[in-house]
Amino acid sequence: MTPLLDVRGLTKHYAGPHGRVLHALEDVSFTVAAGEALGVVGESGCGKSTLGKSLLRLVEPTAGEVLFEGEDVLPLSRRAMAAKRRDMQMVFQDPFGSLNPRHSVGTIVGEPLAIHGMPGGKARVAELLDQVGLPADAAGRYPHEFSGGQRQRVAIARALALGPKLLVADEPVSALDVSIQSQIINLIGDLRRAYGLAMIFISHDLSVIRHVSDRIAVMYLGRIVEIGPAAQVFEAPAHPYTRALLSAVPRRPGAAQPRERIILHGDLPDPSSPPPGCAFHGRCPAAMPRCSVEPPELVSRHVAETGGTAIAACHLHEHADAPALEPA
Numbered sequence: 233m234t235p236l237l238d239v240r241g242l243t244k245h246y247a248g249p250h251g252r253v254l255h256a257l258e259d260v261s262f263t264v265a266a267g268e269a270l271g272v273v274g275e276s277g278c279g280k281s282t283l284g285k286s287l288l289r290l291v292e293p294t295a296g297e298v299l300f301e302g303e304d305v306l307p308l309s310r311r312a313m314a315a316k317r318r319d320m321q322m323v324f325q326d327p328f329g330s331l332n333p334r335h336s337v338g339t340i341v342g343e344p345l346a347i348h349g350m351p352g353g354k355a356r357v358a359e360l361l362d363q364v365g366l367p368a369d370a371a372g373r374y375p376h377e378f379s380g381g382q383r384q385r386v387a388i389a390r391a392l393a394l395g396p397k398l399l400v401a402d403e404p405v406s407a408l409d410v411s412i413q414s415q416i417i418n419l420i421g422d423l424r425r426a427y428g429l430a431m432i433f434i435s436h437d438l439s440v441i442r443h444v445s446d447r448i449a450v451m452y453l454g455r456i457v458e459i460g461p462a463a464q465v466f467e468a469p470a471h472p473y474t475r476a477l478l479s480a481v482p483r484r485p486g487a488a489q490p491r492e493r494i495i496l497h498g499d500l501p502d503p504s505s506p507p508p509g510c511a512f513h514g515r516c517p518a519a520m521p522r523c524s525v526e527p528p529e530l531v532s533r534h535v536a537e538t539g540g541t542a543i544a545a546c547h548l549h550e551h552a553d554a555p556a557l558e559p560a
């Protein structure tokens with residue numbers, strides 16, 4: 233069956249410092265099925281936002297394909313792409329910057345309907361506000377009258393107005409108080425189920441990603457280094473980078489033993505001069521000599537210990553007789 237979204241070799245280069253090429257996104261491939269939630273996680277600067285924006289062409293990718301329902305959206309004219317955005321919507325991190333302060337909430341939520349000539353008007357806006365848990369009189373008020381969490385509800389209502397099939401949520405709760413974050417995460421989950429929405433949920437925070445994802449992609453320096461079902465990635469992470477990220481997340485209550493904390497030394501390398509070989513080798517506790525020379529491919533390998541399949545870009549995983557990783 234054709235996946236809803238099929239991303240192939242997606243690459244985005246920016247102009248970097250001193251005339252260099254900044255490799256923000258490098259040869260990224262994955263699929264998302266209708267109704268599925270893919271979490272994308274990685275440190276600041278690894279290319280998560282560039283990925284989200286590239287899918288909707290809010291930045292223009294340098295190379296690759298973004299097949300939405302089997303059709304590559306990258307060659308589409310500006311006009312055809314604008315029409316396609318009925319099906320592909322995005323919610324951003326900053327609920328303060330992403331809403332026009334001069335427009336009432338009713339105008340903001342209703343604008344996509346008006347632009348696309350969709351019927352419904354005020355009644356549909358009222359329905360959307362109700363669905364995101366805002367009072368009916370919110371339509372006549374302005375963004376500054378609302379808290380951060382309420383503004384994010386407005387942004388979500390606007391994104392849902394056209395009945396999209398895919399929602400890209402880029403750090404949608406990172407700017408909010410922790411007490412509000414779970415309310416918005418629950419709201420997104422409820423709406424996703426109600427609308428049968430597929431979602432790409434971008435976050436640097438694995439404990440947030442865990443709650444919302446069917447599958448998880450872990451990014452490092454512009455590439456996916458591990459991807460798989462959420463339970464597999466959480467319970468038996470295959471890539472040493474994933475293991476390090478997870479070691480900082482408290483285990484579920486009742487888990488047998490705490491994870492040993494893996495401290496990563498150094499920073500994310502400079503994406504305008506990526507290291508040779510595996511980009512993670514300089515920080516990797518399991519690095520071997522070949523890691524600094526040969527870039528690893530994303531390969532899948534059956535993990536006897538868990539009975540699952542790990543898909544990771546790591547030389548440790550290229551051979552069936554590779555040494556087993558310790559249970560995470």
Ligand SMILES: Nc1ncnc2c1ncn2[C@@H]1O[C@H](COP(=O)(O)OP(=O)(O)OP(=O)(O)O)[C@@H](O)[C@H]1O
Nearest residue numbers: 246247254256275276277278279280281282283503
């Ligand atoms: N418009 C731009 N021009 C030049 N470089 C850019 C631009 N946007 C992003 N970058 C660079 O691309 C790399 C990836 O950035 P991106 O924002 O996609 O990462 P991220 O994982 O979303 O990080 P964060 O969570 O901090 O936003 C970074 O090195 C960033 O500095």
